[in-house]
Amino acid sequence: MGGAHEAVAPGRDDRYKWVVLTNTTLGMMMATIDTSIMLIALPDVFRGIGIDPLKSGNSFYLLWMILGFMVVTSVLVVSLGRLGDMFGRVKMYNLGFAVYTFFSLVLGVTWMHGTSGAIWLVVMRLFQGVGAAFLIANSSAILTDAFPPGQRGMALGINQITGIAGTFVGLVLGGVLGPINWHLIFYVSVPVGLFCTVWAYTKLREVPRRQRSRVDWAGNVTFSFGLILLMIGITYGIQPYGGQPMGWESPFVDGCLAGGIALLALFAFIEKRVADPMFRLRLFRIRAFTAGSLSSFLSAVGRGGLMFMLIIWLQGIWLPLHGYSFARTPLWAGIYMLPLTGGFLLAGPVSGILSDRFGSRPFASGGMLAAATTFVLLETLPIDFPYWAFALLLLVNGMATGAFAAPNRAGVMNSLPPQHRGVGSGMNSTFQNSAQVLSIGVFFTLMIVGLSSTLPAALDHGLVAHNVPVAAAARLSKLPPVSILFAAFLGYSPIQHLLGSSVLAHIPASSASVLTSRSFFPHLIMGPFRNGLHEAFDFAIVACLVASGASWLRGGKYVYVERDVTPLAGPSQPAVSDGKLGNRADAEAVGIEPAPGEAVRRSGSG
Numbered sequence: 214m215g216g217a218h219e220a221v222a223p224g225r226d227d228r229y230k231w232v233v234l235t236n237t238t239l240g241m242m243m244a245t246i247d248t249s250i251m252l253i254a255l256p257d258v259f260r261g262i263g264i265d266p267l268k269s270g271n272s273f274y275l276l277w278m279i280l281g282f283m284v285v286t287s288v289l290v291v292s293l294g295r296l297g298d299m300f301g302r303v304k305m306y307n308l309g310f311a312v313y314t315f316f317s318l319v320l321g322v323t324w325m326h327g328t329s330g331a332i333w334l335v336v337m338r339l340f341q342g343v344g345a346a347f348l349i350a351n352s353s354a355i356l357t358d359a360f361p362p363g364q365r366g367m368a369l370g371i372n373q374i375t376g377i378a379g380t381f382v383g384l385v386l387g388g389v390l391g392p393i394n395w396h397l398i399f400y401v402s403v404p405v406g407l408f409c410t411v412w413a414y415t416k417l418r419e420v421p422r423r424q425r426s427r428v429d430w431a432g433n434v435t436f437s438f439g440l441i442l443l444m445i446g447i448t449y450g451i452q453p454y455g456g457q458p459m460g461w462e463s464p465f466v467d468g469c470l471a472g473g474i475a476l477l478a479l480f481a482f483i484e485k486r487v488a489d490p491m492f493r494l495r496l497f498r499i500r501a502f503t504a505g506s507l508s509s510f511l512s513a514v515g516r517g518g519l520m521f522m523l524i525i526w527l528q529g530i531w532l533p534l535h536g537y538s539f540a541r542t543p544l545w546a547g548i549y550m551l552p553l554t555g556g557f558l559l560a561g562p563v564s565g566i567l568s569d570r571f572g573s574r575p576f577a578s579g580g581m582l583a584a585a586t587t588f589v590l591l592e593t594l595p596i597d598f599p600y601w602a603f604a605l606l607l608l609v610n611g612m613a614t615g616a617f618a619a620p621n622r623a624g625v626m627n628s629l630p631p632q633h634r635g636v637g638s639g640m641n642s643t644f645q646n647s648a649q650v651l652s653i654g655v656f657f658t659l660m661i662v663g664l665s666s667t668l669p670a671a672l673d674h675g676l677v678a679h680n681v682p683v684a685a686a687a688r689l690s691k692l693p694p695v696s697i698l699f700a701a702f703l704g705y706s707p708i709q710h711l712l713g714s715s716v717l718a719h720i721p722a723s724s725a726s727v728l729t730s731r732s733f734f735p736h737l738i739m740g741p742f743r744n745g746l747h748e749a750f751d752f753a754i755v756a757c758l759v760a761s762g763a764s765w766l767r768g769g770k771y772v773y774v775e776r777d778v779t780p781l782a783g784p785s786q787p788a789v790s791d792g793k794l795g796n797r798a799d800a801e802a803v804g805i806e807p808a809p810g811e812a813v814r815r816s817g818s819g
Contacts, residue, residue, distance in 0.1 A: 229418070230360050230364075230368070232417070233359040233360075233417065234356065234359075234360075234372065236409055236416070236417065237306075237353075237355055237356055237372055238371060238372045238376075239405060240306070240310060240348040240352055240409060240413075241348065241352055241372055241373075241375060241376035241379065242378075242379040242382070243313070243348075243379070243402055243405055243406065243409075244286075244313070244345035244376070245376045245377065245378075245383070246380070246382055246383040246386060247341065247345060247383065247402060248282055248286075248345075248379075248380055248383065249380045249383035249384050250383035250384075250386050250387040250390075250398050250401075251278055251279060251282075251338075251387065251398065252279065252384060252387060252524070252702075253383075253384050253385075253543040253546070253547050254388070254390065254391030254395055254543075255703055256391070256540075256543065256703045256704045257391035257392055257395040258334070258391070258395045258398075260395075261395040262323075262325070262326050262327065262330035262331060262334070263326045263327055263330075264330070266699070266703065267696060267699060267700055267703070267705070267710065267711070271331075274328075274334075274335060276452070277335045277338075277448075278335055280448055280650060280653070281335055281338050281339050282338050282341065282342040282345070283646060284444045284445075284448075285342030285343055285345075286342050286345050286346040286349055286642075286646050287440060287444065287643055287646035287647040287650060288346075288436075288441055288444075289342075289343060289346035289347075289437070290346050290349050290350040290638075290639040290642040290646065291491060291492055291636060291639040291640050291642075292433050292436070292491060292639070293305055293347050293350040293351065293639060294350035294351060294354065294635040294636045294640070294642075295429075295491050295635060295636040295639065296428075296635075297350060297351040297354060297635035297639075298354075298633060298634070298635035298636050299428070301419045302351040302354050302355050302358070302420070302634075302635050303351075303413070303417045303418065303419045303420075304419065305350070305635075306348060306351040306352065306413060307410070307417065308347055309344050309345070309346070309347020309348045309350075309351070310344070310347075310348060310406060310409055310413055311344070311410050312344030312347065313341060313345055313347070313348060313402070314344070314402065314406030314407055314410055315344070316340045316343075316344060317341055317399050317400070317403050317406055318400075318403050319337050320334065320338065320341060320399035321396050321399035321403065322396075323337075323396070323399075349642050349646075350635065350639040350642060351638070352372060352638075353369060353373075353622065353626055353641075354634035354635040354637075354638045356368050356369055356372055357369070357626045357627075357629075358420045358631070358634070362627055363569050364569060365569065365626060365627055366564075366566060366567075366569035366573070366619065366620055366623035367562065367566040367569060368565070369565060369619060369622045369623045369626060370561050370563075370564060370565020370568070370618075370619025370620070370622070370623065371561065371562050371619075372622075373565075373618050373619050373622045374557050374560075374562060374565075374615050374618060375561075377557050377561075377614065377618055378554045378557045378558055378561075380520070381547070381550060381551070381553055381554040381557075382554060384520075384524075384546070384547030384550060385544075385547040385548060385551065386401065387543070387547070388543050388545070388546070388547045388548070389544060391543070392544070420631075427488070427489045429483075429484075431483050431487065432480055432484050432487060432490055432491040432492060433491055435476045435479050436476075436477065436491065436492065439473045439475075439476030439480055440643075440647060441473070442469045442470070442472045442473030442476065443469070443470060443474070443477070443647075444473075445469045445473075446466045446468075446469030446473060447650060447651060447653075447654035449463065450463075450466050450654055451653075451657040451658060451661065451695060452695065453693035453696075454466070458665045458693045458694055458695070459658060459693075461658075480492070481494070491636070492636070492640060493633055493637070493640070496629065496633060496636075496637055499629075500766070500767060501573075501624055501625070501627070501628035501767045502625055502628045504763050504765075504767035505573070505577075505621050505624045505625035505628070505641070505764070505767055506625060506644050507644075508577060508581065508617075508621060508760040508761075508767075509621060509622075509625070509641055509644050509645045509648075510644040510645065510647075510760075511581075511648070511759050511763060512581060512584075512618070512621075512645075512648075512756070512760045513644070513645045513648035513649050513652065514648045514649075514652045514655070514756045515588075515652070515752075515753040515754075515756035515757045515760065516584075516614060516649075516753075517649030517650070517651070517653060517656075519652075519656070519749075519753060520550075521653060521656060521657070521702070522656055522660065522746060522749050523546075523550060523607075524546050524550075524702060525660075525698055525701055525742075526596075526742070526746065527542065527545070527546040527549055527550070528542040528543060528546045528701050528702060528704060529542075529698070529701030529702070529707070529734070529735065529738060529742070530596055530597070530701075530738065530742060531596075531597065531735075532545055532546065532549075533731040533732065533735050534597055534731065534732060534735045536731070537731070538731065539701075539704055539705060539707075539731070540704055542704050543704040549600070549603075550607060552604045552607040552608040553607040553608070553610060554611060555611060556607065556608045556609065556611020556613070556615060557612075557614060557615040557618075558611075558615070559612055559615065560580075560611070560612035560613070560614075560616045561616075561618060561619045562619065564576045564580070564615060564616040564617075564619050565620060565623060567620075568620035568624070569623070572620075572624075573620035573623060573767065574620075574624075574764060574765060574767055576619075576620040577616075577617045577620045577621040577624065577764040577767075578761045578762075578764040578765040579616065579761075580613045580614065580615070580616035580617030580618075580620075580761075581613070581758070581760040581761035582613075582757070582758070582761045583609065583612070583613035583616070584610055584613040584757045585753075585754045585757035585758050585761070587606050587609050587610040587613060588610075588750045588754045589754060591603075591606055591610075591750055592746075592750045592751075594606070596739045596742065596743050597735075597739070617760075617764070622641070624767060625637070625641050626638065655752060656752070657698070659745060659749045660694075660742075660745035660746065660749055661693075661694045661695055661698075661745070663745025663746070663747075663748050664697070664698075664738075664742065664744070664745050666741075666744070667744065668690075668694055668697065668738065668741040669691065670690070671737055671738075671740065672686070672689055672690040673686050673689075675733070675737045676689060676690070676708075679720070679724040679733075680720045680721055681712065681716065681720060681724075682716070682720075685712065685716045689708075689711055689712055692711060696711065697711070697738070701738075706734070707734050708728045708729060708733065708734050709728070717729070
């Protein structure tokens with residue numbers, strides 16, 4: 214039994230595994246770049262199609278251009294990972310690259326304007342998200358098939374961290390390409406997508422699966438609609454309703470949340486009873502998988518909304534105070550956040566390599582503790598901070614998240630039996646992606662609660678003091694805080710855009726100049742923003758601390774291994790790592806009967 218090791222995928226050799234790593238990493242980077250490239254380029258997109266996103270009735274287009282891509286990938290990754298397990302991961306991955314590239318091209322050639330152009334972009338972004346979901350769902354499983362257990366941490370670390378870094382690279386790309394021509398934010402994906410699609414079809418090799426299953430249609434439908442309803446409810450919960458600054462009391466929002474929870478409860482009931490479930494609930498009996506997935510979810514909750522808070526902090530306050538026009542703030546916000554990306558890229562691969570030797574637990578748990586510490590220190594910064602201190606904390610936060618993400622994903626994938634790696638990877642990605650949407654809802658809710666208590670009075674007083682008519686000042690002060698946040702987020706001059714040229718034209722020129730200056734709005738919002746920001750950071754601290762504890766509960770190093778059916782070099786091979794082999798109960802716990810010679814390895818390292 215000591216000579217057992219995992220079945221070697223056909224073609225697992227030094228040259229092939231690097232081809233797999235390069236292709237899947239490019240796929241992950243392109244998919245994650247497109248989750249954020251729209252954020253900074255949105256003002257250019259809306260100007261290009263001739264729509265004011267802050268005008269009443271247009272918030273639908275604003276929210277769904279931002280969140281639609283994330284919602285689709287969150288909903289589909291489990292189903293597409295399951296299809297990869299059934300029909301071939303490489304086939305599903307290749308199809309994903311083709312779909313993703315095609316709809317990137319379709320988005321780039323958009324010719325319509327007004328509401329028809331906005332609807333077209335929203336719908337085509339959803340289809341682009343379908344292609345990205347194919348890539349995200351199957352890339353980790355393909356990598357795990359191609360690399361031996363002793364190198365998976367390194368490979369998955371590079372893939373995972375490049376994916377996370379892609380989110381922040383997208384901010385800069387959107388800021389650079391959007392002002393040149395907004396179509397370019399979609400075209401930029403096409404040449405890379407075409408190259409990688411052809412490369413994947415010609416070079417990636419399918420690992421034969423030992424069994425095929427039926428599609429769990431009932432599970433797919435209840436899960437998809439349940440998660441969609443939850444995410445719609447969260448998305449519209451941060452929008453104003455009636456006279457309230459948020460929509461959590463809206464019957465529509467409450468109905469979506471209740472319906473989503475009911476459908477997901479029905480989904481869990483179905484999955485326990487079907488022969489070939491989409492969502493392998495028994496995988497949660499593997500402690501390393503459960504702890505890794507839970508900590509992934511909590512880490513993403515703490516990180517997902519952070520990006521929006523930092524962008525608003527930079528665009529709405531810090532950059533204008535330091536001489537940047539509102540129109541230039543989207544690009545420079547992405548540039549000034551690059552230390553966060555640098556931290557990911559520095560720590561991710563290194564921690565992945567070290568986790569191959571020492572296990573995931575010390576790096577994943579320690580990374581989340583360090584991330585919580587950086588949030589504590591960010592709270593101590595003044596709103597008009599010295600940039601070196603802000604950049605240093607972003608760098609450390611990126612390194613902390615990188616130290617967590619790579620070992621955690623490797624620990625999750627190492628714990629999975631080969632035939633369930635696709636669905637297991639999809640389940641983990643679903644937790645991570647849906648957590649980002651949840652995080653946006655939570656962070657914006659906390660921020661709006663903080664703003665609602667003091668911002669209206671501050672706006673009313675500040676506007677009246679500069680000769681704005683009382684009625685106009687009252688109207689603007691009664692706008693929901695989310696409108697103010699989105700105005701700053703979109704790179705508009707908030708007071709000029711929301712007050713309107715008709716009001717500004719009827720007040721003294723000196724007062725109008727002050728109101729539209731780069732300093733008036735930042736000084737006005739600084740105090741209220743601090744209150745909301747601290748609430749959001751407190752939430753992120755708690756999420757990271759709980760994620761650290763959950764990660765520590767994963768136990769010792771856990772690697773599912775099985776006998777090689779095709780000997781590579783001789784009658785026996787060395788074990789994967791020193792330590793004791795688990796017994797058959799480890800595999801039987803998840804409903805898998807090991808073949809002769811199969812085993813599950815545990816070792817004492819964390």
